[in-house]
Amino acid sequence: MYEQALKNDYLDNIVEMLDRLKQDVLAMKETVAVKTETLIWYEGLKLRKVDRIAREGDYVRPTVYSESECVSLGRIYGPVSADKKIKGEDEWHYLVYNNTFNRTPSSVEVFEVVPGVKRIPEKEVSKLKLQSAEKISQVSKESYEKFKVAALESESFKRLIKGIEESAEAGFSHFNFKIIDEEDPRILDVFAEQLNQAGYRVRSGFPDINKLYIHWSEDDE
Incomplete structure (x- = not known):
């Protein structure tokens, strides 16, 4: 008992x-919750997030982790070339979409350049780069939180x-x-x-x- x-x-x-x-x-x-932006500044350009496949002149941002060291999670790359390629971290050009490295239409954000907006003066670009670095950190954190929920x-x-x-x-x-x-x-x-x-x-x-x-x-x- x-x-x-x-x-x-x-x-x-x-x-x-x-x-x-x-x-x-x-x-x-x-x-x-995944926080998304519709308008961002990058390298003096104003970009608008769009829900479509990347086109020539667009900028892109991977949102899913992969083993690639040349195209990183949360970084913005562009402009996209006519053959759908972007310049990577090593200055070589890589396809925007590559299933091997988890870059698919559903995992790559696409941004178009907002027409009629003047480039930001060069002295302001450094400040924007710092803000971009902070955003990269936030995207990485949000991506991990999504991974945790799925697990x-x-x-x-x-x-x-x-x-x-x-x-x-x-x-x-x-x-x-x-x-x-x-x-x-x-x-x-x-x-x-x-x-x-x-x-x-x-x-x-x-x-x-x-x-x-x-x-x-x-x-x-």
């Missing part, structure tokens, strides 16, 4: 932690929660979680952050980057 009472208290604590974790996920979904809505996260619940009900105080090969290992960083906030102790499965070790008892290491 006493052991059953202890087990009930133990399970109640697990349920409370899981509820707190789920509430955190819901709160994140409600507060995350916490994934089947992988549901599988993690189910594994914790089943392990707790079976009397265990730990659970080892592993993602499948086709899943992005970066989602484990998101999971670990949320679990830590909910009161769990989490460590990576290094050197196996696809694993997490989750504990919820001070006596279990």
